[in-house]
Amino acid sequence: MLIKLAWRNIFRNKRRTLITLMMIQFAVILATFLSALRYGIMDTQIENVVGGFKGYASICDTGYIKEPIIDRAIPYSLQTEDFLINNKNIEAFSPRIIGGGSMSCGDKFKVIQIVGVFPEKEENLTHLRQRLIKGRFLEGKGEVVLGSDLAKRLKSDIDSVVFFTGAGYHGNSANLMLKVVGIAKLPNIQENKRTGFVTIKEAYEGFAMDNLVSNIAISFKDNSDAIDLVKKMKPDFKGSVGVYSWDEIDEPLYMLVIVNDAANVIVTGMLYFIISFGLFGTILMMLSERKKEFGVLISIGMSKQRLGLLVFLENIFIAIIGTVIGFLFAIPIVYYFYYFPIELSGSEAEGMIKAGFEPVLKISVDFIIFIWQATIVLFMSSLFSLYPILKIYSMNEIKAIRS
Secondary structure (H helix, E strand, C coil): CHHHHHHHHCCCCHHHHHHHHHHHHHHHHHHHHHHHHHHHHHHHHHHHHHHHHHCCEEEEECCCCCCCCCCCCEECCHHHHHHHHHCCCEEEEEEEEEEEEEEEECCEEEEEEEEEECHHHHHHHHCHHHHEEEECCCCCCCEEEEEHHHHHHHCCCCCCEEEEEEECHHHCEEEEEEEEEEEECCCCHHHHHHEEEEEHHHHHHHCCCCCEECEEEEEECCHHHHHHHHHHHHHHCCCCEEEEEHHHHCHHHHHHHHHHHHHHHHHHHHHHHHHHHHHHHHHHHHHHHCHHHHHHHHHCCCCHHHHHHHHHHHHHHHHHHHHHHHHHHHHHHHHHHHHCCEECCHHHHHHHHHCCCCCEECCCCCHHHHHHHHHHHHHHHHHHCCHHHHHHHCCCHHHHHHC
16 A cells, blocks of 8 residues: 555656656766776776787786886796697787887888787787788788887888897897888877787797797676686796786786775765755755645644655665666666767877877776666665655644644
C-alpha cells in the first residue's frame, strides 16, 4: 500500500518532481563525463608513451633501464621466443636492437635512434602499418621507415637516401646507407621526432650484433593489469636478464599517473561535494513545501514511522528514475566525445606537445565508469532521503499545521 501511494505521490507535484529529477540527472551526467575525461586523458598518455612504442613490459639487461646503451644487450633465442608464445597473458612481443647516432640526408643531419625489428612482430605490437602516412612498411635490407617529424626535419621523402652513423656493439662503428620506403606518424611526439625503423637483419650487421637484442617489448591481453602480470613473471628471470613493467621503464610517467590519481581524488571529492548541496537542497525544498501536509497527516492518525517511510520511498523512486535517465543521457554524450575528441590549440596545445603528448583530449568509454558514477549518485540521493525521516520524527504537528 505504501509503495503504491508513494508512486502516486511523486506525480502530485510535477514541478517539484521535475526539478529533483533534473538535479539528479545533471549530477549523473556531469560526474560521468568528467570521470571519463580524466581517465581518458591518462589512458591516452600511457598509450602514447608506453603502448605506442616502449611496450607495457620489457625484457632486458638489468642495467639497461638506467643505462640504455647498445652494449647492454641480451641473447634472443628460440627458448625465449617459446616462453613468450606460451604465456597466455601476452598479446604480442617484439625483440629490438636500439642504437643511437646521427642520420643525414643531403645537407641535413639529426641525432636519432635506429630500431631494428622483426617487421611482423613489430606490427603485432605497435601496428606500424596503420600509422604509415606515406609508402610501405619494411620488406628487406637497405630500407628504413622514419617518424613523420624526423622525415620533415631531414627534408626527406619516399625514395630519399639517408646515411646513419653511430656506435656499434663493443666499440664497433655502425654505418648504414638506407632508402626511405615509409613515413609513419608515431603516437609519441618525441619518438616521432627521432626514430627510424630497419629490419633486425640490417641491425644485426650494422651494429655487429649476432643474436643479441637490446630489449624485448611486450604488450598484454589486458594491459591494465600489466604491473601485476610482470610481478608474476619476474621469478622466471635470473642473473643479468630481468623483466620490467612500464612503471619501472618510465618512472616519470608513473609519477605523473600517481600525481594525477591524487588530483582526481580531490577533484572528484569537490564535484560530489557540490552535487550533494544540490541534492540536499531539493530535499529541503520538498520538506518546506509539504510541512503543513505532514502535520495534517500526523494529526488525523498517520504514524510518523509510516509517514517517514512513505516520504523515503517517494525520494527513492525519484532517485532511481533520475539516475536511470541520467545514465542513458550520459552514454551518447560520452561516446560523442570519444569519436570526436576535443582538440587543443594555442598555449595548451604547445604545452602538451612539449611534454610529448598529442594536443587532444580523448575520453574513456570504459563501461565501469558509467556504472560507478550512477551508483555513487544513487547512493548519495538515497542517503539524503533519510533526512526527511529524521525531520518527521522530530516534527510538532500543531506547529507544522500553523506554518
